[in-house]
Amino acid sequence: MLYCPPVENLYKAILAAIGEDASREGLRDTPRRAAQAMQYLTKGYQEDIDRLVNNALFEAESDDMVIVRDIELYSLCEHHLLPFIGKCHVGYIPTRKIIGLSKIPRIVDAYARRLQVQERLTKQIANTILKYTQADGVGVVIEAQHLCTMMRGVEKQNSVMTTSCMLGSFRRESATRAEFMALIRKSSR
Ligand SMILES: Nc1nc2c(ncn2[C@@H]2O[C@H](COP(=O)(O)OP(=O)(O)OP(=O)(O)O)[C@@H](O)[C@H]2O)c(=O)[nH]1
Numbered sequence: 353m354l355y356c357p358p359v360e361n362l363y364k365a366i367l368a369a370i371g372e373d374a375s376r377e378g379l380r381d382t383p384r385r386a387a388q389a390m391q392y393l394t395k396g397y398q399e400d401i402d403r404l405v406n407n408a409l410f411e412a413e414s415d416d417m418v419i420v421r422d423i424e425l426y427s428l429c430e431h432h433l434l435p436f437i438g439k440c441h442v443g444y445i446p447t448r449k450i451i452g453l454s455k456i457p458r459i460v461d462a463y464a465r466r467l468q469v470q471e472r473l474t475k476q477i478a479n480t481i482l483k484y485t486q487a488d489g490v491g492v493v494i495e496a497q498h499l500c501t502m503m504r505g506v507e508k509q510n511s512v513m514t515t516s517c518m519l520g521s522f523r524r525e526s527a528t529r530a531e532f533m534a535l536i537r538k539s540s541r
């Protein structure tokens with residue numbers, strides 16, 4: 353179980369600073385729980401991507417597009433420390449290697465479980481898939497809703513941010529990009 357006394361003490365101070373009584377029954381264990389939750393939500397900093405991929409790379413027998421779509425995504429916006437939640441779609445065209453199916457959502461999580469902006473998260477995922485597969489091209493699209501624009505600030509409940517990162521043939525060739533976009537569209541709400 354994750355445990356971090358300094359973070360726990362900081363949460364205790366936050367409770368006092370917002371005018372709460374940190375010793376009342378309902379809040380007694382809250383600093384510890386909040387510290388553990390924050391550590392969980394940022395555990396991506398501890399991930400070693402090489403270890404996570406674990407050499408799960410296999411010989412490619414075709415060079416057709418591979419797509420993993422609708423990968424659930426939970427991250428924290430680095431400006432407000434509030435969640436952004438959505439879906440990530442990943443596509444690539446293998447050359448010599450395909451990557452183990454489970455490794456794609458694992459890579460998504462390793463970068464999402466950090467303080468992020470959606471644009472950087474999208475790029476980090478694409479660059480990592482390219483690095484390990486040496487693919488001909490990679491496309492990543494993230495559609496997400498940011499609680500910092502829903503619960504506070506501009507208070508827009510229905511806006512969705514879409515970001516994309518297209519590398520190699522996905523960037524060069526509009527037909528490849530269009531095929532990817534058409535295939536992920538089929539999946540979306
Ligand atoms: N581009 C981008 N912006 C983000 C992301 N997450 C949060 N933001 C924005 O970061 C900006 C920070 O702007 P500031 O003006 O410093 O913060 P603020 O006063 O809280 O802004 P408001 O929400 O407009 O009240 C806001 O416009 C947020 O909506 C993200 O993933 N990508």
Ligand SMILES: [Zn+2]
Pocket residue numbers: 429430431432433434498500501
């Ligand atoms: Zn924010």
